[in-house]
Amino acid sequence: MTFSLVARSDDGRLHGVVVASRFLAAGALVPAAEAEVGALATQAHVNLAYRAQGLALLRTGVAATDVVAGLVAADGERDRRQLGVVGGTGAGGTWTGPRCRPWAGGQAGDGWAAQGNILAGRHVIDAVRDGWLGGSPLPFADRLVAALRAGDEAGGDRRGRQSAGLLVVERGAGYGGTGDVLVDLRVDDHPDPVAELGRLLAVHTLLFGRPDPTTLLDLTGAVAAEVAALLTALGYSVDPAAPEDALVSWAGLENLEERLAPGRIDPIVLDRLRGATPHVPAPRPGSDAIPTT
The missing domain is CATH 1.10.101 (Muramoyl-pentapeptide Carboxypeptidase; domain 1)
Structure with a gap:
């Protein structure tokens, strides 16, 4: 039902998840992230327990690939699950159960993991990957959305479009410096949710972006x-x-x-x-x- 990307910034300070689906409010279910710890996406037959359990494992220093292995090993419904995890360092990890509806699969690399199910084809995840790897000049949140947009333009969820979400965390970067959630935006039900997510991010950056000291x-x-x-x-x-x-x-x-x-x-x-x-x-x-x- 979904395609997503979990990622870490090149300097390791930011972690985030971006997701789109022909499913109501996917952003309310799929993403989880903790500053300087990691991020994960649970999808297909979502297991919400993965979010807290996965972050707890990452917090203790377990590598992302081992977090994936541990979570799915303990889950009797793992064949219907899909999961992506990235930690504070190292490669991301991804899992696609054999009973996820086709096309379903994922890819991972240093600091990222992309996965999806019920997609137009494997080229959707190729597009998300290439969008992420080619977007390094962009600010982190914009880079995530650009990668999601690339997957959407490649066909995305083969059933159509409905929702999208973006979650980015950074230590002390939340509103007024009082929290770690830098961006938390959702498009729950929209005919073009990825484009709408991009619009919301632009508004968020305008209102809540920190001023550039060199331009003051x-x-x-x-x-x-x-x-x-x-x-x-x-x-x-x-x-x-x-x-x-x-x-x-x-x-x-x-x-x-x-x-x-x-x-x-x-x-x-x-x-x-x-x-x-x-x-x-x-x-x-x-x-x-x-x-x-």
Whole structure:
């Protein structure tokens, strides 16, 4: 019913799972991951116990291939299961039971495992593999979705499309630095779920992505003046020389608080602020002009 990819980032800091299926809310059942421990996908005749059991084994240092072997050996329904596991180091592991509906199979390599059942053919997993291996320049979550998209475009689930999901974990990278879940997105019922998952990831990155320190602008001079004018036009009471308090208030309402930086402004936030107040003219080109992205 499903094809998926479990993977680890090249630096070992991120783990994730991406999945698509002609099955309602596959993202609610298939993925599990723990920061700096590993990730797994349970599918076909899903065994939800694999998630906690597999992560517990990975936590103790058991290799991904041995986790797969241990889980399926203890499962009387293993012939109907499909499983992919990746750990903190080493190769991924994958299992396809002989009673999984065709086409069914998987592949694994250093830091990844791809698997699927009821697929258009083995070329779907080839496409997921190639999408993953060829996507290294992309950010980790985007790389996962690109690999899933490659499988979807190769035919994916031979019954059609319905749902997709993405789970990415990294130590301390969750909202406000208070957790490890970096991305947790689901498309539960949609005619084009992989494309919708990509759209949601783009929105997630816009709202919750951390600012690039090399692009931040000092909230002084012409930048502060423009920000103050924009916020004033939106009805905020602003100190023209120090608009940061009003900026924080506005950004919180726009769900952009993760992009705030004390004494500076993310160009992405500035562009969003400009878009919210289109009637305020941009500064004229010149030595004090404020850059746009």
